[in-house]
Amino acid sequence: MAEDLKINTGNKEDQYKSLIPQIKALLAGEPDEIANLANIAAALKEQFKFFWVGFYLVKGDQLVLGPFQGPVACTRIGFNKGVCGTSWAQKETLIVPNVEEFPGHIACSSISKSEIVIPLMKSGEVVAVLDVDSDQLNTFDDIDEKYLKEIVDGVIVLSC
Numbered sequence: 001m002a003e004d005l006k007i008n009t010g011n012k013e014d015q016y017k018s019l020i021p022q023i024k025a026l027l028a029g030e031p032d033e034i035a036n037l038a039n040i041a042a043a044l045k046e047q048f049k050f051f052w053v054g055f056y057l058v059k060g061d062q063l064v065l066g067p068f069q070g071p072v073a074c075t076r077i078g079f080n081k082g083v084c085g086t087s088w089a090q091k092e093t094l095i096v097p098n099v100e101e102f103p104g105h106i107a108c109s110s111i112s113k114s115e116i117v118i119p120l121m122k123s124g125e126v127v128a129v130l131d132v133d134s135d136q137l138n139t140f141d142d143i144d145e146k147y148l149k150e151i152v153d154g155v156i157v158l159s160c
Helices: 012-027 033-048 082-090 142-153
Strands: 052-059 062-069 076-078 094-096 114-122 125-134
Touching: 012 033, 012 142, 033 052, 033 062, 033 125, 033 142, 062 082, 062 125, 076 082, 082 094, 082 114, 082 125, 114 142, 125 142
Parallel strands: none
Antiparallel strands: 052 062, 052 125, 062 076, 094 114, 114 125
16 A cells, blocks of 8 residues: 555544544554554544654553654653553543543643543553544544544554
8 A cells, every 4th residue: 555645534433434444554464563553643643633643662660652643752651640551550541631630640741632542452451552632622532432442453562
């Protein structure tokens, strides 16, 4: 597949439905997980113009910054710290309509207003998280959760 995307301008669900097959085509036959995570982040950023999209990889007792698109970010996040560390600890998706109201939020950027974090699981353990930030309040909902999970469920990330 050519490394460009057909950007859909329909509603959010239509955009995801158009993007998912394109992401699957990008990942098809590519065994390198870092390359695949990088392409997922780039595709999501390009389609939705999110403020920040990226992955944190579990390394020991920390999440370490992986492939991302957006401004510079926090490099390490502790277990059960901030939205990402809490998602890791709870092994569940977190949708935060207003990051200022999340106890212990780690402000990598004061521009970020809302966030969704999806854990990537392997053998019942979190091995990474997908973190998506918006510069608008209340950006993320169950539609984002459904389709972002679908995107990352197909990605196997090596335990670090």
